[in-house]
Amino acid sequence: MKGRLYGIGVGPGDPELMTIKAKKTIEASDIVIVPGEKVEDSIAYRIAKGACENLDEMNLVALEMPMIKDKARLNEMHDRAARKIEKYLDEGKAVSFLTLGDVTVYSTYMYIHKRVVRDGYDAAIINGITSFTAASARLNTDLVEREEPLHVIPATFKVAGMAELLSLPGTKVLMKSGKEIGKVRDAIIAGGQKAMMVENCGMENEKIYLDAKDIPDSASYYSLIIIKEAQEEA
Amino acid sequence: MKGRLYGIGVGPGDPELMTIKAKKTIEASDIVIVPGEKVEDSIAYRIAKGACENLDEMNLVALEMPMIKDKARLNEMHDRAARKIEKYLDEGKAVSFLTLGDVTVYSTYMYIHKRVVRDGYDAAIINGITSFTAASARLNTDLVEREEPLHVIPATFKVAGMAELLSLPGTKVLMKSGKEIGKVRDAIIAGGQKAMMVENCGMENEKIYLDAKDIPDSASYYSLIIIKEAQEEA
Numbered sequence: 492m493k494g495r496l497y498g499i500g501v502g503p504g505d506p507e508l509m510t511i512k513a514k515k516t517i518e519a520s521d522i523v524i525v526p527g528e529k530v531e532d533s534i535a536y537r538i539a540k541g542a543c544e545n546l547d548e549m550n551l552v553a554l555e556m557p558m559i560k561d562k563a564r565l566n567e568m569h570d571r572a573a574r575k576i577e578k579y580l581d582e583g584k585a586v587s588f589l590t591l592g593d594v595t596v597y598s599t600y601m602y603i604h605k606r607v608v609r610d611g612y613d614a615a616i617i618n619g620i621t622s623f624t625a626a627s628a629r630l631n632t633d634l635v636e637r638e639e640p641l642h643v644i645p646a647t648f649k650v651a652g653m654a655e656l657l658s659l660p661g662t663k664v665l666m667k668s669g670k671e672i673g674k675v676r677d678a679i680i681a682g683g684q685k686a687m688m689v690e691n692c693g694m695e696n697e698k699i700y701l702d703a704k705d706i707p708d709s710a711s712y713y714s715l716i717i718i719k720e721a722q723e724e725a
Numbered sequence: 726m727k728g729r730l731y732g733i734g735v736g737p738g739d740p741e742l743m744t745i746k747a748k749k750t751i752e753a754s755d756i757v758i759v760p761g762e763k764v765e766d767s768i769a770y771r772i773a774k775g776a777c778e779n780l781d782e783m784n785l786v787a788l789e790m791p792m793i794k795d796k797a798r799l800n801e802m803h804d805r806a807a808r809k810i811e812k813y814l815d816e817g818k819a820v821s822f823l824t825l826g827d828v829t830v831y832s833t834y835m836y837i838h839k840r841v842v843r844d845g846y847d848a849a850i851i852n853g854i855t856s857f858t859a860a861s862a863r864l865n866t867d868l869v870e871r872e873e874p875l876h877v878i879p880a881t882f883k884v885a886g887m888a889e890l891l892s893l894p895g896t897k898v899l900m901k902s903g904k905e906i907g908k909v910r911d912a913i914i915a916g917g918q919k920a921m922m923v924e925n926c927g928m929e930n931e932k933i934y935l936d937a938k939d940i941p942d943s944a945s946y947y948s949l950i951i952i953k954e955a956q957e958e959a
Binding site for chain 2: 502505506507508509510511512514515542593594595596597598601604608614615616617618619620621624625627628631632633634635636637638639640641642643644645656659
């Protein structure tokens with residue numbers, strides 16, 4: 492019998508924000524895949540270790556998922572990673588693949604998932620808490636209420652389109668701003684909008700910025716800006 | 726010493742999609758508030774019961790959070806609910822308030838949270854899995870990848886603005902369509918877009934629709950439509 496692949500979101504940082512299902516599925520796996528060059532360096536591994544006491548006694552496999560721009564090379568690496576996992580599945584193994592935050596939102600795991608499903612294997616997604624809802628909770632406020640739309644925008648989105656997206660009604664969440672964060676901050680201030688930022692939410696080096704003008708020129712890849720509409724009293 | 730209020734997201738339906746933190750916080754509470762007229766009728770209660778074995782032996786309190794349009798009456802009911810909770814907090818109690826999905830996304834709990842914080846009490850948000858990431862996982866696909874924006878739009882948003890939002894780049898999630906779902910379906914088909922729908926995700930009466938034309942004229946309040954851009958091969 493063929494095995495099964497589980498893409499598992501381990502949430503944004505706090506191990507207790509992992510779901511009961513994520514913890515149980517990891518603990519019942521034959522193999523736990525950790526994205527990165529070395530298991531110990533992976534943030535997803537460190538989060539899971541906080542919830543799964545026996546993780547280090549399990550069969551942990553590091554799998555490089557580099558963020559490179561060369562599409563042909565990237566495709567080739569994803570093909571190779573998928574084949575490696577399919578070999579485990581052919582042996583009937585239950586394989587968990589850890590990913591930060593949630594699996595359905597900007598997760599590189601999905602490149603593997605799609606290939607494995609295309610090749611006729613069984614693969615499932617186990618949700619995790621997304622970074623943007625976690626950042627909002629950390630700020631002790633909601634993202635959206637009533638009829639407000641919510642727009643999640645990766646900063647890699649073309650800057651030309653960005654101004655238009657920033658002017659949409661509702662709450663805007665800017666993700667993965669990292670190196671571009673100075674430009675994003677200037678666009679927010681120029682548009683007269685209010686913003687808050689959480690850097691490395693739920694991690695040891697977490698930082699909170701409650702005012703757009705405090706946002707620095709550069710920040711961690713795990714930085715997230717929340718722009719809310721002016722609120723009426725509820 | 727004053728107590729503390731916890732707004733707790735119990736996720737979309739499957740009790741195992743509750744976070745470890747949600748389960749622990751509920752179990753350590755003196756009082757568990759359940760939205761609704763009767764405790765037993767509350768979906769959030771039934772989800773929490775699946776994860777917290779001793780929930781029925783705890784101090785459960787039903788609190789009506791009706792969805793009424795009269796703003797003055799609604800404000801008055803929220804004020805009264807907040808005062809009731811503040812009495813518990815004055816007695817030094819730890820109070821958990823259960824809410825479906827996540828707390829930061831369209832949760833009526835936040836009306837209470839804001840009042841309690843304004844009145845000088847301590848209140849915290851414990852995240853839950855949102856319905857839209859859960860629906861995407863249920864469909865075994867992602868919501869967004871790479872530079873795609875994600876737009877979450879409540880169907881109560883003005884229909885005039887809806888056409889504009891539907892034409893945005895990226896993935897669109899339409900929430901709370903319920904009674905309007907026939908109109909929403911027609912707008913999607915008229916715009917030549919592809920859509921999938923999940924009704925009552927993770928619950929016993931869950932239904933999946935993989936094609937826009939299969940979407941019925943009316944559906945449960947807990948219905949969610951996902952509209953994705955045409956994908957290139959990854």
